[in-house]
């Protein structure tokens with residue numbers, strides 16, 4: 001049986017070879033049973049997360065894990081575009097998506113609703129359907145509904161790939177920051193999550209001020225806000241591009257714009273993630 005993967009250079013489907021499928025299958029089998037459990041165990045150890053030497057060790061471990069899943073942080077709109085893009089690609093028509101339980105929650109037994117929010121696609125959909133972990137085939141519409149639900153809860157959408165290659169892109173995670181192992185690793189080490197193709201722009205004049213509002217500070221887990229004379233502006237160097245602060249901003253002071261130094265276009269082209277925004281930028 002052949003399995004469909006993504007070809008980022010040609011932006012179309014390609015057949016996944018036996019070796020690729022086998023390696024990813026083994027990883028997926030071990031991920032909830034060992035890898036995520038072990039990561040959670042390490043992240044619970046104060047001597048690793050609160051001491052200088054512990055943090056250095058965690059950084060080395062995170063860097064050594066470069067072949068494990070890394071995620072591009074994307075907005076809800078970009079995640080929906082990925083779903084539409086995959087859905088309309090020409091190729092085998094046996095379904096593109098499987099929806100199942102969040103693997104971090106399965107591994108750690110830290111429960112946050114909704115449990116069913118892991119979106120596997122293409123060949124990874126075949127892998128997870130075979131692993132009997134509770135995955136079900138889902139339509140593009142069902143997947144987008146889950147994305148919107150998670151977005152409203154403040155979960156971060158991350159487009160995941162193994163081996164740092166667009167040929168291994170396989171999943172959209174909806175990361176609950178207190179549970180998600182890769183997000184917690186990122187918060188500690190700065191590794192395993194990448195800035196997406198959008199960045200937040202803030203208009204200080206429209207900001208209602210921290211006394212009246214301050215919602216962006218609560219919403220942004222990346223600490224990408226700073227006070228300027230009682231108002232809040234974005235720390236551009238820290239913004240990961242999740243877009244979560246935009247609908248929260250009661251002063252309508254925020255919008256997402258194209259990130260000029262988006263560094264992952266060779267893995268997932270900005271055109272797929274941003275649609276018209278890229279065209280407008282080019283024009």
Ligand code: SF4
Nearest residue numbers: 220239240242243245
């Ligand atoms: S500033 Fe806004 S868009 Fe940027 S990381 Fe924080 S919440 Fe996300």
Ligand code: SF4
Nearest residue numbers: 207213214216249251
């Ligand atoms: S959410 Fe908007 S209005 Fe509220 S403090 Fe932040 S930037 Fe200002």
